[in-house]
Amino acid sequence: MTATTEIATEEWGPFGRPLFDDPSARALSRVGVIDVGSNSVRMVVFDGAARSPAYFFNEKVMCGLGAGFNETGRLNPTGRERALAAMRRFALLAEGMGASPLTAVATAAVREAEDGPAFRREVEEQTGIKLWVVDGREEARLSAQGVLLGWPGAAGLVCDIGGSSMELARIEGGRVGKRVTSPLGPLRLQGVRGGKKGIKAEISKTIAALAEEVGTDHKRLFLVGGSWRAIARIDMQRRGYPLHVQHEYRMSSGAIQATATFIAEHDTAELRALTGIGEARMALVPIASMVLKQLVRALGPKEIAISSYGIREGMLYEQMPQRLRDRDPLIEACRFAEKKDARIPGFGRALYRFIEPIFKGEPDSRKRVIRAACLLHDVSWRAHPDYRHEACFDNATRANLGGLTHSERVFLGLSLLHRYKNSRSGSRFEPLLGLLSDKESRQAEVLGRALRFGAMFSAQTPDSLGELRWFPKKRMLELRLSAHADALFGEVAQSRFGALVSALDANSEIKRLKPR
Template identity: 30%
Template sequence: MESLAAVDLGSNSFHMVIARLDHDTLQIVDRIREPVRLAAGLQDDGSLDEPSQARALEALGRFGQRLRDFGAEQVRAVGTNTLRKAKKSRPFLHAASDALGHQIEIIPGREEARLIYLGVSHGVAGAPARRLVVDIGGGSTECIIGDSFDAVAVHSLYMGCVGFTKQFFSDGKISRKRMNNAKLAASLELQPVKAALRKRGWERAIGASGTIRAVADILSEAGWAHGTITAEGLAKLEQAMITAGRLEQLDLPGLDPDRRTVFPGGLAILSAIFDRLAIDEMWVSPTALREGLIYDMVGRIHDEDPRDRTIDMLSTRYSIDQAHADRVQETALGLLGQVADAWDLKSPDDAHALIWAAQLHEIGLAVNYTGHHKHGSYLVASSDLSGFSRDEQLLVATLVRGHRRKLESGYFDALPSELQLDAKRLTVLLRLSVLLNRNRDPENVPIPKLEADDNSLLLTFDREWLEAHPLVHADLEREQKSLKPIGFRLDGFELE
């Protein structure tokens, strides 16, 4: 029986879910919510103010106590819209990871939407297969169309309950004019995706997360709806808020005091979604992003990693020579196995990154042979890579660009500091693997023996093979010069 934990660093609240996996059955055993209001601390220059950082670190410290006995492979922690928008946030992320005791990933908006849909799909068993899922967060709103467990259209919009409340109701006053202005702003955000969503259609609209659950609770308590959200009930709630006039005068049974301060903005967004998408009724899901993270982890445990499917789809789309990519991958893993201990590349994440880069290293040939390493890096960095965090995507793009030609000093500086050394070493292994397979020979390439120091490698080859491949020998000599700018040495090639 294995325990898994998911941590969602949302723009309004931080959430943690702990589940127990027993013979393929998942059982939620604990939930913790901390109203951090991170988005409220996002300044005009993109920095996070000190009070919001302090609230975040205190909350993560409490989460960390609960996760003290969890291994790295049992926990996924992700940051969403506010941390995507925050500038110069690396020092805070380091402190946050230290407080939690686990690494924190920043995920793209489309990946957030995919995970939300995955979580909702597992929480609404028996619902019609074609669904519209809406999740109003603190800093963004996700709208997803899906069939069964697969999201087929995902949209992450830059509007959330914290930002909209701050923009339109900052002094606590609620009026018809302010509500209409907020709804108009939300409608403008929806405009670019409205036609695409309505064209695909859906059998049932489902809402997720705090704002939508709060609306459903209020409508139920008031007798304006029964377990769902209706357009009629939403209009009555909107009028009740305008009649109250101010945030502090809101007396709505079912509204949590922690949510009161961001509720008007969330309601305006939901009302606009009902209006623009012509929704009459919305069901409410008990699950969302953090449950999606848990189910995604279960998929990885059972070798159903969505990242592998993404790489396969890219390989097919760009007509990559699969047999050659597989040979480069096999060589790369053979080299990695020899240096994993010396170079501290024992994490599954290291092997995954090397595999994905080996599979995609020739993706740029779809653009042009000349500079194909640069074209390939751009394609990887700019594509929607389902399942990948922002740093994972950047790492693979960096490896793809670095698989050939000279490397400049500072090449790895764009990566987070904690990834730079691993990236340099993985790049060396990928370059050697590509070099050894340059002939594209379907016969297996003999893997040289490696002896690794911190920034150097000694390679030992089979004498007959190397003498029969003079081009490889010449390439290895050039490679010695190519690696010098990044402070790495190939110390020579012994024969046996």
């Protein structure tokens, strides 16, 4: 590494220089992928910050290609026609969006059906799209890569359920390890003889064999797939959970058992009315819940988390260079948002340097969220002033941001709310604040007031005009002003500084440095 490179690395800190301006990252700015599954056919076009892309387009058609496969060994005729119609539409849409050529994969139904090869030829003839059929182990690898896109450094077991199969894959250290596949898709299980008793027996036998292959020593189980997400939505409804973001939603083993019982006690029409889940998806939920109940019981994971990222995101991850994979998706997404929407792009980095002394003792996991808040502090400035604090909170808690737990989302949202508003009482967000401890809520308020002071103290680089020093044992916040910055510390700045001192429950001291 050259001296110049070392200086540049130090300047940008542990996250490195933003990558979305690099030509290799820009090549990933609009990537279209199609997943032809046993139950649905979906096209996603990714766009935005290459390491944490937004969904420019996302559409699925519940075709049911694998319906009735156990009896016929062929693709469902109605599903086949619907899938072809969807593919024709997707090909034209992708061309109009500049997302061609598409990457398209097919999974269990197409790979196992007698007429799967004929369907592939028909797709290529009618659309020009070459449909790649992946085996179960490759499907597991791609799904696991999707989880790694959202959770860099994640460790545990990924479980991806589709209509006709269920895959398991170990992940650790950014790598995908052992992978296995099984016929535990709810569409396929519908065809098992012996009714509910026969299905239970088939699930139990298959899961016992899977547990022997992948072991039971997993810290975390990552759940991928529409049926798992539907079960998570029902669990949220049953619990009265306030944040309806499925990515990183956590469920305990006990909660899954309770929700499986809840599903068994209600018919699908009642569950649809409660949750808004579509009819075709809900039809598979009762069997999927039976699978999940036995899977969790057999594997005994310590933590269970829903991943909104799966095979389609894994296909994008496949195209990323390693240096891009190694980046933090949260920070890259926030940098992209700042560049696109902030009044002064680049100010967030200077703001972080200015307020960082207040949070010097915080762990790196908290500092990255603080850095994210600095980058996002101004991206909602176009919102009406009376609602800007609400726009900030909504943006943080509901945005498509990877690498954030639910409590971190709320912490980020609350800090940005306090960037524009002193009080949070009486807001419509109060139910969400229950996801934070009192200490976390107070720290989010401190961060918000620090952002507010730092952002209005100077429109340039506040760290070159003043310096904050925090002495926690003495509860003293010191502001050292450079000689030519004295005029900036006017009435409004003094008021904002006082609000920060108050949030810290501290005393303050102003030091005006003499010109050299």
